[in-house]
Amino acid sequence: xxxxxxxxxxxxxxxxxxxxxxxxxxxxxxxxxxxxxxxxxxxxxxxxxxxxxxxxxxxxxxxxxxxxxxxxxxxxxxxxxxxxxxxxxxxxxxxxxxxxxxxxxxxxxxxxxxxxxxxxxxxxxxxxxxxxxxxxxxxxxxxxxxxxxxxxxxxxxxxxxxxxxxxxxxxxxxxxxxxxxxxxxxxxxxxxxxxxxxxxxxxxxxxxxxxxxxxxxxxxxxxxxxxxxxxxxxxxxxxxxxxxxxxxxxxxxxxxxxxxxxxxxxxxxxxxxxxxxxxxxxxxxxxxxxxxxxxxxxxxxxxxxxxxxxxxxxxxxxxxxxxxxxxxxxxxxxxxxxxxxxxxxxxxxxxxxxxxxxxxxxxxxxxxxxxxxxxxxxxxxxxxxxxxxxxxxxxxxxxxxxxxxxxxxxxxxxxxxxxxxxxxxxxxxxxxxxxxxxxxxxxxxxx
Amino acid sequence: xxxxxxxxxxxxxxxxxxxxxxxxxxxxxxxxxxxxxxxxxxxxxxxxxxxxxxxxxxxxxxxxxxxxxxxxxxxxxxxxxxxxxxxxxxxxxxxxxxxxxxxxxxxxxxxxxxxxxxxxxxxxxxxxxxxxxxxxxxxxxxxxxxxxxxxxxxxxxxxxxxxxxxxxxxxxxxxxxxxxxxxxxxxxxxxxxxxxxxxxxxxxxxxxxxxxxxxxxxxxxxxxxxxxxxxxxxxxxxxxxxxxxxxxxxxxxxxxxxxxxxxxxxxxxxxxxxxxxxxxxxxxxxxxxxxxxxxxxxxxxxxxxxxxxxxxxxxxxxxxxxxxxxxxxxxxxxxxxxxxxxxxxxxxxxxxxxxxxxxxxxxxxxxxxxxxxxxxxxxxxxxxxxxxxxxxxxxxxxxxxxxxxxxxxxxxxxxxxxxxxxxxxxxxxxxxxxxxxxxxxxxxxxx
Numbered sequence: 001x002x003x004x005x006x007x008x009x010x011x012x013x014x015x016x017x018x019x020x021x022x023x024x025x026x027x028x029x030x031x032x033x034x035x036x037x038x039x040x041x042x043x044x045x046x047x048x049x050x051x052x053x054x055x056x057x058x059x060x061x062x063x064x065x066x067x068x069x070x071x072x073x074x075x076x077x078x079x080x081x082x083x084x085x086x087x088x089x090x091x092x093x094x095x096x097x098x099x100x101x102x103x104x105x106x107x108x109x110x111x112x113x114x115x116x117x118x119x120x121x122x123x124x125x126x127x128x129x130x131x132x133x134x135x136x137x138x139x140x141x142x143x144x145x146x147x148x149x150x151x152x153x154x155x156x157x158x159x160x161x162x163x164x165x166x167x168x169x170x171x172x173x174x175x176x177x178x179x180x181x182x183x184x185x186x187x188x189x190x191x192x193x194x195x196x197x198x199x200x201x202x203x204x205x206x207x208x209x210x211x212x213x214x215x216x217x218x219x220x221x222x223x224x225x226x227x228x229x230x231x232x233x234x235x236x237x238x239x240x241x242x243x244x245x246x247x248x249x250x251x252x253x254x255x256x257x258x259x260x261x262x263x264x265x266x267x268x269x270x271x272x273x274x275x276x277x278x279x280x281x282x283x284x285x286x287x288x289x290x291x292x293x294x295x296x297x298x299x300x301x302x303x304x305x306x307x308x309x310x311x312x313x314x315x316x317x318x319x320x321x322x323x324x325x326x327x328x329x330x331x332x333x334x335x336x337x338x339x340x341x342x343x344x345x346x347x348x349x350x351x352x353x354x355x356x357x358x359x360x361x362x363x364x365x366x367x368x369x370x371x372x373x374x375x376x377x378x379x380x381x382x383x384x385x386x387x388x389x390x391x392x393x394x395x396x397x398x399x400x401x402x403x404x405x406x407x408x409x410x411x412x413x414x415x416x417x418x419x420x421x422x423x424x425x426x427x428x429x430x431x432x433x434x435x436x437x438x439x440x441x442x443x444x445x446x447x
Numbered sequence: 448x449x450x451x452x453x454x455x456x457x458x459x460x461x462x463x464x465x466x467x468x469x470x471x472x473x474x475x476x477x478x479x480x481x482x483x484x485x486x487x488x489x490x491x492x493x494x495x496x497x498x499x500x501x502x503x504x505x506x507x508x509x510x511x512x513x514x515x516x517x518x519x520x521x522x523x524x525x526x527x528x529x530x531x532x533x534x535x536x537x538x539x540x541x542x543x544x545x546x547x548x549x550x551x552x553x554x555x556x557x558x559x560x561x562x563x564x565x566x567x568x569x570x571x572x573x574x575x576x577x578x579x580x581x582x583x584x585x586x587x588x589x590x591x592x593x594x595x596x597x598x599x600x601x602x603x604x605x606x607x608x609x610x611x612x613x614x615x616x617x618x619x620x621x622x623x624x625x626x627x628x629x630x631x632x633x634x635x636x637x638x639x640x641x642x643x644x645x646x647x648x649x650x651x652x653x654x655x656x657x658x659x660x661x662x663x664x665x666x667x668x669x670x671x672x673x674x675x676x677x678x679x680x681x682x683x684x685x686x687x688x689x690x691x692x693x694x695x696x697x698x699x700x701x702x703x704x705x706x707x708x709x710x711x712x713x714x715x716x717x718x719x720x721x722x723x724x725x726x727x728x729x730x731x732x733x734x735x736x737x738x739x740x741x742x743x744x745x746x747x748x749x750x751x752x753x754x755x756x757x758x759x760x761x762x763x764x765x766x767x768x769x770x771x772x773x774x775x776x777x778x779x780x781x782x783x784x785x786x787x788x789x790x791x792x793x794x795x796x797x798x799x800x801x802x803x804x805x806x807x808x809x810x811x812x813x814x815x816x817x818x819x820x821x822x823x824x825x826x827x828x829x830x831x832x833x834x835x836x837x838x839x840x841x842x843x844x845x846x847x848x849x850x851x852x853x854x855x856x857x858x859x860x861x862x863x864x865x866x867x868x869x870x871x872x873x874x875x876x877x878x879x880x881x882x883x884x885x886x887x888x889x890x891x892x893x894x
Binding site for chain 1: 563726752758773801853889
């Protein structure tokens with residue numbers, strides 16, 4: 001990816017970052033890069049994610065999915081980092097959105113929620129006899145994932161379809177899912193050590209679904225590896241660091257939000273992936289920039305008013321593929337629409353992108369442009385790796401523990417307690433957090 | 448809808464609003480309500496939206512869609528307010544998400560973007576010979592909508608399918624789309640006067656797609672009318688005003704973001720609709736609370752870390768349907784998962800909602816709970832109307848012009864200029880905004 005931070009400069013925008021401030025920040029970037037390089041070399045927790053382009057074995061993934069390579073549909077059961085990377089890759093490359101209609105090949109469904117109506121609707125309509133299951137959980141105990149897996153497995157059994165012939169497991173070295181894979185001799189892959197879920201798109205966690213859909217895993221990894229080559233001690237020489245450092249600097253100057261706005265429908269899920277990466281990695285110690293998800297051109301008619309005229313508290317990141325398949329707009333005899341008939345949809349998309357970018361600059365609102373050549377495996381690998389590296393750098397600059405997510409544990413314990421789960425670490429065997437739920441403060445206004 | 452603001456009180460959360468502050472604010476609410484009532488009585492621009500439950504004629508909508516009532520698929524061509532209301536209603540009631548697989552009845556596709564690959568993918572796969580077209584634009588000149596309509600029409604013509612037999616037009620009293628409807632004698636509906644697009648879900652703009660899908664328009668309007676009945680001069684007696692006043696008060700105290708988090712997949716598009724309503728209505732004069740879109744339980748594994756441990760700059764709004772179809776989780780012999788086997792997916796969903804709400808309260812983060820009985824036409828009508836009334840009240844409290852969106856004009860002009868469109872109001876015939884695009888400040892970091 002290439003990055004253009006011109007419209008984030010203080011000469012253009014407020015908040016903005018001056019060239020002098022960037023020069024000063026670059027010294028911190030050099031130090032942070034040293035720490036990142038050291039972490040990568042040592043295989044330290046989290047930093048290890050940036051080694052995935054070298055560590056991931058695409059042959060092992062292709063081999064695991066071989067038995068289901070002709071499946072009509074694939075259900076991926078996972079949540080958070082065990083789902084979003086995979087969804088991002090297949091949605092980007094299928095050019096029809098997530099959970100969506102069939103593309104040329106395999107239909108992909110991501111069961112990343114436990115809404116009963118929605119789960120049932122999927123199971124009722126999918127051709128289970130030709131559907132594969134991809135279940136992903138590092139611990140093998142993730143409540144939502146295991147609940148959905150139990151439900152899906154039962155649906156297959158009820159239809160007298162042998163689920164063991166069409167299930168791929170990606171999990172840690174031990175745990176209930178690993179036991180299950182061993183017991184039924186299921187093709188299985190290992191969640192890489194030292195890689196938090198939200199950084200695992202370029203491992204088996206994110207690539208099994210892409211493999212079933214026939215996408216080019218080697219190109220994904222090659223694109224990521226090429227991006228890894230750019231990591232260096234200066235933000236002026238590394239697009240990923242330029243992105244991480246600039247958004248960090250803008251946050252420090254008041255841009256507490258970062259709106260990710262791809263100008264491609266196929267990258268809509270990528271924005272969700274980015275939102276997890278950014279929120280869960282940086283959102284701690286009362287710090288962190290809040291990611292917003294939007295989509296060009298659609299959200300020009302929804303969010304642009306706020307971005308241009310609301311509080312000066314956000315930076316807008318555009319992701320713009322330079323090449324796209326195109327489609328001409330038929331000519332019309334309506335005078336006020338004549339300008340459309342000389343253009344293509346691609347021309348209109350490009351003009352709207354440039355116009356929106358200029359419109360924010362004219363209002364003095366900071367934006368960053370991320371350019372990729374096109375939406376294909378190679379460029380997508382680079383984009384995902386680049387944003388991960390940007391996030392790791394930003395974490396260094398914030399001084400937070402980028403790779404943990406301690407704040408989600410409380411609700412997990414409360415959930416287990418509410419459902420009657422027993423805590424091993426508590427002598428009473430109860431989850432104290434569940435008690436707090438009953439003590440809710442109410443001030444109800446009823447219809 | 449019912450609203451519970453207990454967890455937004457200063458006794459629970461920071462930022463939070465004290466009971467005393469709410470009492471003081473209630474005097475402003477009373478004044479604002481007088482202005483709103485007057486605006487509704489006079490049919491003033493924008494306020495007129497709150498009269499829609501009485502003004503919308505469901506018979507006219509049913510009659511317009513009658514010729515295409517057995518269509519297999521429906522393409523709605525519109526953008527922003529001309530699309531999101533319709534998408535919200537059909538996605539909520541179909542219980543499978545937007546742009547998604549076929550439900551029991553009609554497949555619905557919303558062409559709300561001009562991405563060429565994506566438009567082509569839809570046109571290539573839809574059964575055009577049994578597909579209806581619903582084109583929506585108040586002016587009849589919206590660039591994206593008219594470009595897509597020209598493309599879709601050509602696709603029908605190329606397949607020698609008579610588009611005039613399957614097209615419904617919703618537009619203003621005059622303009623190119625009105626002319627087209629007249630020329631081809633197409634069933635047509637009128638965009639209601641005085642109602643901005645983002646407030647038009649409960650008019651023909653939002654209800655044509657629902658009518659084609661066979662949903663109960665009367666119940667939608669009845670639910671909205673029941674919500675309208677609650678409008679009164681006190682936030683303590685009106686759920687909609689309680690919501691608008693509380694979120695406004697929290698913004699004034701530092702919660703510049705409002706995360707809308709439904710615990711139902713079917714309400715995912717509703718969050719997008721809310722995001723437009725909130726952003727475009729309130730985002731002006733450097734004011735306005737930024738809407739975030741999230742989804743329970745999915746985003747507990749993505750955004751909760753940030754919401755609970757990041758900056759104290761947001762309020763989280765939960766929307767929780769009290770009843771849902773359910774599905775039991777099969778028992779398992781894995782000890783650490785035994786607690787799941789005693790529960791249903793609905794139990795798990797409910798427990799996760801309560802646990803997440805309590806988890807934010809335990810961290811002193813403000814939340815508001817919006818309860819609906821279930822996701823059906825009546826309750827959805829109430830929810831949409833309630834949030835519109837909340838937004839209008841918030842706009843009064845902010846003192847902004849809720850019903851305009853002037854900041855989006857600049858980019859529209861620049862787009863037309865870039866594509867060679869001619870300005871009638873400028874003696875040179877050029878759009879000056881287009882020139883600014885070429886003057887972009889660059890600071891590129893390349894791979």
